[in-house]
Amino acid sequence: MVGGADGPTLLAGVDIGTTHTKAGVYRPDGTPVAQRQAATPSDADGLRATALRLLAECVSAAPAPPLAVGVSSMAETGVPLDADGDPIGDLLHWRDRRAHREAHQIGETVGRAPFFAATGLHPSAKLPLARWIWLRHHDPDRTRRMARWASSADLVLAALTGTLATSPTLAARTGAFDIRAMAYAPDLLDLAGLRPDQLPPVVAANRVAGRTTRAVATRTGLPAGTPVVLAGHDHLAAAWAAGVRGPGRTADSMGTAETVLTPVAAVPAMPAAPTGISVGPFLDGRSYCLISGLSSSxxxxxxxxxxxxxxxxxxxxxxxxxxxxxxxxxxxxxxxxxxxxxxxxxxxxxxxxxxxxxxxxxxxxxxxxxxxxxxxxxxxxxxxxxxxxxxxxxxxxxxxxxxxxxxxxxxxxxxxxxxxxxxxxLPEHRSAVLGAAQLAGRAIGVQDRTPTSPPPRxxxxxxxxxxxxxxxxxxxxxxxxxxxxx
Missing domain, CATH: 3.30.420.40 (ATPase, nucleotide binding domain)
Structure with a gap:
């Protein structure tokens, strides 16, 4: 279905950012139809409620319901869930530095070079793996009750569809995901006393991760059964909206933090000296990308x-x-x-x-x-x-x-x-929210146009x-x- 008698072809996106949560409805060429934003709450329940409220406001302002919804988010922020899918405690935020000793322990136990070879990452306090180890030592009851882990985007997917899953680009930021095997690494999870089945299944951005429930349809105005797609790491989703969709292009994604991102055809040989540059899967499912971050921009x-x-x-x-x-x-x-x-x-x-x-x-x-x-x-x-x-x-x-x-x-x-x-x-609307919407369209066969860029300067x-x-x-x-x- 691509519009027609029922109205124009529209796509929706949601992005959970460090500072702001945003939602939007767009035409496939990127033209905004409705956009909303609010401060990102610090708790999981508030985060989900804010995302659904903003999405409902955009759907209400649009001339027709969107055909699909894409969800992206900041990468390393998430929360343990209990067996009923309810959050246990506060969000564990990527800016939380309490696990710096555990990050050092990962480097010493695994070896920095082997850890990078498997994950494409460097041991860091912001990695969920380091914080899971910290929880095991400092809050063992929370670890004992943890049935699943959910990143910010995963929480919104579950709220919309009742399905818990994650994106390869988010799984790759946990510190426990093998980027070549595209699977969780049991030996790394074992450092935190966790099993692969406690992590959400991975669903690529070109597949539908779930469909909206009847309860969500009532709450948001979306038709029940609307496809929902995990667009993944918000910096990558924003690069997609900017037309940086494969090797040969570079993106500079600006926000509270700033990220330089370069898609590459394969995992490159890295210098012996530490660079802080990480490597992970890209959204096209075929290539990888180099990522460098500046935490305070x-x-x-x-x-x-x-x-x-x-x-x-x-x-x-x-x-x-x-x-x-x-x-x-x-x-x-x-x-x-x-x-x-x-x-x-x-x-x-x-x-x-x-x-x-x-x-x-x-x-x-x-x-x-x-x-x-x-x-x-x-x-x-x-x-x-x-x-x-x-x-x-x-x-x-x-x-x-x-x-x-x-x-x-x-x-x-x-x-x-x-x-x-x-x-x-690029114009402000070419952001992770639009990229999430376009990736959702791609998953259901709606092709967006290559963005027209302003002249370089x-x-x-x-x-x-x-x-x-x-x-x-x-x-x-x-x-x-x-x-x-x-």
Missing amino acids: GGLVDWWLERFAPPGCPDRYRWFTDLLGTTTDPEPTGIVVQPYLHGRASPQPDPHRTLSFHGIRPEHHLADIGRAVLEGLCMQVRWMLESQATISGQRPETVAVFGGPTASPAWMRIKAAVMPVPVVV PAAPPDAAWETAYRSRFLPLVTTPAPPGS
């Missing part, structure tokens, strides 16, 4: 605004935009920022690396310091991109940039000046002043070992 800007925006300011982002001005041809400030609010994950992992400002002079103003924050974030993203290009052996012709921070004109001007290749800044070679700022000031600073105790 929009989050660092929020941190800065909390400290420097005027007290009682009704719109900090508007104030920030006005502060930075409308310079169309920005020059480097001369201030170098190491943008590591929560350590550095890639391309040279250093969990103890801290946020720092260098080169502030008496003539600098608050606007210069704010601009320098954006410069540091953009230079860090360039470093991640160039590291991926070295590993993949492919230099992208352009980089697709998308996400909430693209609304900042100053940030996008600086990014265009810093990056080594032209950037294509800039088309000229990189400016010499920015090259000097990046290569002669930023890189030497961030690659020099930090002093002990810094």
Whole structure:
């Protein structure tokens, strides 16, 4: 069924992000019909209720019911479920760092190289595997009662359909999934005292994972039996919406955190030195992707605004935009920022690396310091991109940039000046919500059109002043070992 007498062809998407939960209804070409968002709750019941409410609002505003629903989410956040499918305790969030000792234990017990060879990941406190081990030691009753694990997207799927399943791209972020065998690794799960049957079955993004129940139909306005598809990791779903759908393209997904993503045909040989770059399955079911993360991107800007925006300011982002001005041809400030609010994950992992400002002079103003924050974030993203290009052996012709921070004109001007290749800044609606909707359509045979991108900027070679700022000031600073105790 592709529309017709019953109305236009429409598809719905839901994305559970770190900061916001979003829902939308779209035409297959990506045109928005209805979109809603709200703050992401910190508890599983609130998360499910918010997702269904936003979806119901979008369905109510659309001229016809969507033919399918796709669900994506942040990767490592989830919750144990009991035998009745009810959450046990609070969500275990990817930003929770309590399991850092358990992550170190994984590296020591398994070996960092064998662990990476199996999972494509590096031991980290944000991995569910590390937090399951932590639970086993610190909250054994919760571990004993755990019948299943559910990621954020899995919770929404279960709420819509009564079926619990997960996506390969989410399973691959648990730390207990073999990316070549495409199956859970019993030996890794054994570290946490868990079995493969306690993890949800894996359903690819080109298959229907479940169908809406009658109760959900009443609650949301969706017809009972509407297909629901797991679009998986939200950064990958957003890349799909941006047209980054296979090798040869690179995506820069911006939000509270920022991710650089490069699809590759096969798992590449990795350098002997740690890079922090992870490898996982891509959404097409055939290729893989390199992923580098910056844990505080929009989050660092929020941190800065909390400290420097005027007290009682009704719109900090508007104030920030006005502060930075409308310079169309920005020059480097001369201030170098190491943008590591929560350590550095890639391309040279250093969990103890801290946020720092260098080169502030008496003539600098608050606007210069704010601009320098954006410069540091953009230079860090360039470093991640160039590291991926070295590993993949492919230099992208352009980089697709998308996400909430693209609304900042100053940030996008600086990014265009810093990056080594032209950037294509995509409209805000080309995000994980749209990607989830398009992947849902793909699973039921509705083909979306290849996105039409705006012209890249800039088309000229990189400016010499920015090259000097990046290569002669930023890189030497961030690659020099930090002093002990810094």
